[in-house]
Amino acid sequence: MDIKERRKIIKNWMAQSDQHDQEVARLAKIRDEAYKLYRRDEINSLELDLIWHRYRYPEPPTCPPELRNMRCGAKNRKGQPCANRNIYANGRCKYHGGLSTGPRTLEGKARSAFNLPVSVPKPM
Numbered sequence: 001m002d003i004k005e006r007r008k009i010i011k012n013w014m015a016q017s018d019q020h021d022q023e024v025a026r027l028a029k030i031r032d033e034a035y036k037l038y039r040r041d042e043i044n045s046l047e048l049d050l051i052w053h054r055y056r057y058p059e060p061p062t063c064p065p066e067l068r069n070m071r072c073g074a075k076n077r078k079g080q081p082c083a084n085r086n087i088y089a090n091g092r093c094k095y096h097g098g099l100s101t102g103p104r105t106l107e108g109k110a111r112s113a114f115n116l117p118v119s120v121p122k123p124m
């Protein structure tokens with residue numbers, strides 16, 4: 001499996017997980033509102049049960065088998081594939097992900113500029 005394919009699978013999986021999280025958050029809000037109504041005695045426990053059943057959380061997406069036990073696989077200094085399993089969205093471990101390309105957004109650039117050392121002129 002080449003690196004582009006790995007990145008595509010990881011990206012797809014992360015998008016699926018995000019979608020699931022958003023859906024759970026949306027349903028949790030509805031269930032929370034229903035619970036508040038129940039606490040205020042505006043609905044009874046049967047109605048609460050019905051609402052909670054109607055808005056139950058979906059099953060989380062299953063991790064694709066290609067991602068299970070995925071190793072970094074980059075060639076290390078010994079010439080062997082890296083066995084690190086702690087990989088990032090770029091498909092490689094922290095040692096083989098390449099250098100940072102720096103801030104991309106305007107806010108990020110401003111933040112990094114703010115961190116530059118400030119030179120104060122010495123008094124004469």
Ligand SMILES: [Zn+2]
Nearest residue numbers: 072082093096
């Ligand atoms: Zn690695």
